Amino acid sequence: MNTIFLLCVLLVLSAVGYRMGKASAVGRQNGGTVRLHSLPSYYGYYVALWCGLPALLLVVLWTASSDWIVKSLVVSALPDEIRALPADKLSLVVTDIRNIAAGNIASAAATPAVQAAVDTYLNLAGMARSAMWLVGLAAAMFGLLLARSHVAPSMRARNRVEGIIGAVLIVCSVIAVLTTVGIVLSLVFEAARFFVAIPAADFLFGLTWSPQTAIRADQVGSSGAFGAVPLFTGTLLIATISMLVAVPVGLMSAVYMADYAPARVRSIAKPLLEILAGIPTVVYGFFGALTVAPFVREAGALAGLEVASQSGLAAGLVMGIMIIPFVSSLSDDVINAVPQSMRDASYGLGATRSETIKKVVLPAALPGIAASVILAFSRALGETMIVVMAAGLAANLTANPLNAVTTVTVHIAALLVGDQEFDSPKTLSAFALGLVLFAVTLALNILAMRIVRKYREQYE
Amino acid sequence: MDATVTTQNVSGATVPVPMPMPASKVAARGVNVHYGAKHALKSVDIDIRENQVTAFIGPSGCGKSTFLRCINRMNDTIASCRVTGDLRLDGQDIYDRSVDVVQLRARVGMVFQKANPFPKSIFENVAYGPKIHGLATKRSEFEEIVEKSLRGAGLWEEVKDRLDDPGTGLSGGQQQRLCIARAIAVSPEVILMDEPCSALDPIATAHVEELIDGLKSDYTIVIVTHNMQQAARVSQRTAFFHLGTLVEEDDTAKIFTNPRDERTQGYITGRYG
Numbered sequence: 001m002n003t004i005f006l007l008c009v010l011l012v013l014s015a016v017g018y019r020m021g022k023a024s025a026v027g028r029q030n031g032g033t034v035r036l037h038s039l040p041s042y043y044g045y046y047v048a049l050w051c052g053l054p055a056l057l058l059v060v061l062w063t064a065s066s067d068w069i070v071k072s073l074v075v076s077a078l079p080d081e082i083r084a085l086p087a088d089k090l091s092l093v094v095t096d097i098r099n100i101a102a103g104n105i106a107s108a109a110a111t112p113a114v115q116a117a118v119d120t121y122l123n124l125a126g127m128a129r130s131a132m133w134l135v136g137l138a139a140a141m142f143g144l145l146l147a148r149s150h151v152a153p154s155m156r157a158r159n160r161v162e163g164i165i166g167a168v169l170i171v172c173s174v175i176a177v178l179t180t181v182g183i184v185l186s187l188v189f190e191a192a193r194f195f196v197a198i199p200a201a202d203f204l205f206g207l208t209w210s211p212q213t214a215i216r217a218d219q220v221g222s223s224g225a226f227g228a229v230p231l232f233t234g235t236l237l238i239a240t241i242s243m244l245v246a247v248p249v250g251l252m253s254a255v256y257m258a259d260y261a262p263a264r265v266r267s268i269a270k271p272l273l274e275i276l277a278g279i280p281t282v283v284y285g286f287f288g289a290l291t292v293a294p295f296v297r298e299a300g301a302l303a304g305l306e307v308a309s310q311s312g313l314a315a316g317l318v319m320g321i322m323i324i325p326f327v328s329s330l331s332d333d334v335i336n337a338v339p340q341s342m343r344d345a346s347y348g349l350g351a352t353r354s355e356t357i358k359k360v361v362l363p364a365a366l367p368g369i370a371a372s373v374i375l376a377f378s379r380a381l382g383e384t385m386i387v388v389m390a391a392g393l394a395a396n397l398t399a400n401p402l403n404a405v406t407t408v409t410v411h412i413a414a415l416l417v418g419d420q421e422f423d424s425p426k427t428l429s430a431f432a433l434g435l436v437l438f439a440v441t442l443a444l445n446i447l448a449m450r451i452v453r454k455y456r457e458q459y460e
Numbered sequence: 461m462d463a464t465v466t467t468q469n470v471s472g473a474t475v476p477v478p479m480p481m482p483a484s485k486v487a488a489r490g491v492n493v494h495y496g497a498k499h500a501l502k503s504v505d506i507d508i509r510e511n512q513v514t515a516f517i518g519p520s521g522c523g524k525s526t527f528l529r530c531i532n533r534m535n536d537t538i539a540s541c542r543v544t545g546d547l548r549l550d551g552q553d554i555y556d557r558s559v560d561v562v563q564l565r566a567r568v569g570m571v572f573q574k575a576n577p578f579p580k581s582i583f584e585n586v587a588y589g590p591k592i593h594g595l596a597t598k599r600s601e602f603e604e605i606v607e608k609s610l611r612g613a614g615l616w617e618e619v620k621d622r623l624d625d626p627g628t629g630l631s632g633g634q635q636q637r638l639c640i641a642r643a644i645a646v647s648p649e650v651i652l653m654d655e656p657c658s659a660l661d662p663i664a665t666a667h668v669e670e671l672i673d674g675l676k677s678d679y680t681i682v683i684v685t686h687n688m689q690q691a692a693r694v695s696q697r698t699a700f701f702h703l704g705t706l707v708e709e710d711d712t713a714k715i716f717t718n719p720r721d722e723r724t725q726g727y728i729t730g731r732y733g
Contacts, residue, residue, distance in 0.1 A: 081603075124587070129513065262539065263539065339576070340579060341572060341574055341576035342576060342579075343537075343578075344534065344537075344570075344572060344576065345572065345576040345639070345642075346579065346588070347534065347537060347565070348532065348534060348565060348569065348570035348643070349565065349566075349570075349588060349589040349643070349646060350562045350563070350564075350565035350566040350589065350593060350646065351562075351568070351588075351592045352562060352592075355592050356705075359588070360578055363579070363580070363689065364579050391704065405505070455682075
């Protein structure tokens with residue numbers, strides 16, 4: 001709350017800086033005899049940015065580090081016998097101090113030493129807050145005055161403002177890129193730890209998945225088997241079923257939208273179809289688990305087939321429905337991108353609409369359609385919620401869609417839910433699975449992007 | 461020209477229509493075209509003669525392309541477009557319910573402003589029409605049609621060794637001649653050309669004009685053009701359109717030397733348009 005208020009104050013100060021910078025620039029025109037290098041507003045932005053940005057950076061740094069500083073100060077003030085405790089006990093004490101300071105429930109009654117520490121903590125935290133205000137406001141005022149003293153008609157305010165904005169944009173994109181890199185690296189390192197315990201070949205080619213490992217030496221029955229092939233085949237099976245549903249339906253609805261539908265129908269049906277893409281996957285999940293799966297089972301029973309109540313078929317069907325808008329909306333775009341002159345040429349020769357679509361439009365749009373299918377497939381591989389709810393956890397190695405199968409994503413979710421210890425291969429296997437999934441979808445996406453790029457060149 | 465059909469929205473049935481002269485391949489009486497609320501073509505009467513080149517000239521937006529596209533019903537693909545009046549090909553009403561658009565377009569081919577070969581091989585481009593109309597079944601028959609059409613379009617010598625190359629890889633002028641070959645491959649009676657040379661350089665234009673002149677012995681040709689020299693060079697009859705009306709239509713020589721209407725005079729001398 002405190003910080004937000006400070007940010008608001010900084011914002012107001014920046015606005016004041018803008019007015020001051022602008023007014024100062026206008027004032028130095030000497031009634032029009034001196035030419036300003038830039039528009040007056042750029043001088044305003046220049047002062048505002050110098051006022052707001054450094055102060056903002058300082059406040060962010062202060063907020064990030066003050067907690068750590070306060071904690072070390074509190075710890076160093078603790079009596080020696082507490083500081084001599086092992087690291088985990090000590091951290092428990094610190095947590096207690098914090099909880100008491102915040103008015104929460106602590107793990108043990110407060111000893112006088114702890115109570116003293118709480119007082120120190122509250123004291124220091126209050127000081128840190130006041131210091132943050134002081135530092136932030138001082139930085140803002142200093143930046144404001146400094147920048148304002150720079151304002152002169154010959155100053156290239158526009159170029160400087162553009163430079164600062166460029167830098168801000170670079171920082172934002174670097175944050176996005178670094179985060180991605182960080183996620184990938186954490187996947188790689190944790191997976192590497194897993195592969196130290198379990199050989200990569202066993203993981204990639206083993207036929208049994210049973211990640212329960214013994215926690216105690218005398219535990220029975222849980223030897224742990226990390227052959228991921230059943231998960232890979234299950235993922236492929238479900239994704240393939242979903243593509244069998246999504247590609248024909250999506251493609252044909254795209255053709256209808258692009259070439260058959262009257263403008264009025266198109267303006268209603270296309271947004272409706274895209275609403276499908278906005279349904280949360282967990283909703284698809286219970287639709288799959290409660291409606292489709294029982295339906296598939298009963299339909300199978302009528303046909304004399306034995307269908308598991310959580311079958312790959314049901315999960316694949318529901319996922320296919322979820323992916324229809326992907327295929328249709330991407331395909332619709334590429335079909336629309338086929339120039340009208342191609343259609344005219346075909347109609348002009350006396351071709352019917354379906355001949356034109358079959359022989360001219362679809363072949364011309366084929367690369368784009370292929371790319372959309374690949375993207376949809378990679379989406380199907382990564383989808384989790386539907387399969388968690390509709391497909392279940394049984395890692396069967398089977399190609400029969402009527403059996404229960406499971407996917408890579410389901411097991412990643414299952415492995416990391418609840419209390420986990422990070423030194424067992426069971427938990428670490430989730431990272432290895434994630435790494436494989438990431439590599440496969442990355443490869444598919446790169447392939448799709450290449451196809452799209454090639455296709456774009458064709459009509460330019 | 462006697463306008464027996466008024467601008468009312470009637471289709472030939474309710475109003476008596478004089479039978480076109482035998483020599484006229486396409487006959488229009490009181491043809492009106494509306495795009496939504498816009499009245500794009502107003503009561504056009506014209507006879508287009510067989511085995512001649514008829515040029516449509518006029519300033520942009522005057523309705524000449526619109527009328528051209530009525531003749532093979534390409535305007536059907538535009539939802540807001542409404543065509544009324546009487547338009548006949550060999551005495552048969554083009555807009556009659558019984559007319560199959562597919563067969564009409566096989567008889568009335570079209571070449572567009574911008575060369576639009578399919579992204580297929582040269583052979584496939586030319587064979588496309590015969591294939592969809594079932595004009596041939598055996599490979600040898602297709603080869604015959606393709607060769608004949610490409611020769612007809614004056615392109616054979618240039619492409620005979622690379623029929624499997626993509627049609628889009630040809631030069632602009634070659635692409636346009638490929639489109640003409642594609643149009644004549646289905647043996648149409650009439651060929652409509654919508655500014656076929658507007659995207660071509662002078663040499664390619666000369667090629668295509670020569671070709672048009674040679675084609676008129678076998679086909680009735682209607683060409684829309686912005687280039688008045690071109691109209692004078694290739695056509696026998698010229699029709700001048702202005703603001704959606706057909707101002708006058710006569711022998712090309714007469715239009716360019718002694719027009720009846722002062723609007724035509726103004727346009728061909730370059731005062732507007």
